Amino acid sequence: LAKTTQPISMDSYEGQEVNITCSHNNIATNDYITWYQQFPSQGPRFIIQGYKTKVTNEVASLFIPADRKSSTLSLPRVSLSDTAVYYCLVGVITGTASKLTFGTGTRLQVTL
């Protein structure tokens, strides 16, 4: 599995856009990039997934450059409730279920 590197923590004010970048230099051709969000005392929650270019949903956007060696999760106009840990996962998606490998994630703190 490709190893990922992301900042340990980030701070933001409410209403700002937050961009969390994840490095995955050894990403393989068949790897997808997936982001999960975890609130205190809860299980992780799927946010977004992509393979290349840009993916957008109602929660976030995911930007993936052509070389796919990094990806950026973009959270528009964050609120206090976006305070959480964000995990970047990279792994092969073969159509068969498999385990997820979590790093330590990025702890986002949003304040007024």
Added chain:
Amino acid sequence: NAGVMQNPRHLVRRRGQEARLRCSPMKGHSHVYWYRQLPEEGLKFMVYLQKENIIDESGMPKERFSAEFPKEGPSILRIQQVVRGDSAAYFCASSPPTGRQTLAKNIQYFGAGTRLSVL
């Protein structure tokens, strides 16, 4: 459609006792995963099961830990003779049958976890 249900939410055991953690997957999901999380760390994979089968137990300690997912009923993670180092949050996740994984690739849905404290 109820999400992944785990119980109990909190479990306190004394050293040497047994801990049983239960997980009911989302309706229609046939894959169950167990993860362990220590404070300030990411989740660590323990075991992956399908109905009545263990598919991957590479993350589970060889002794004292066992898991099952019977044909009927919830998945059970069992820890025998607990020690203080077993204190952690244990999360269960489920995913649909692989035939339904085409667009949403291997997305797992997590329960709220069971927090085990060993005194």
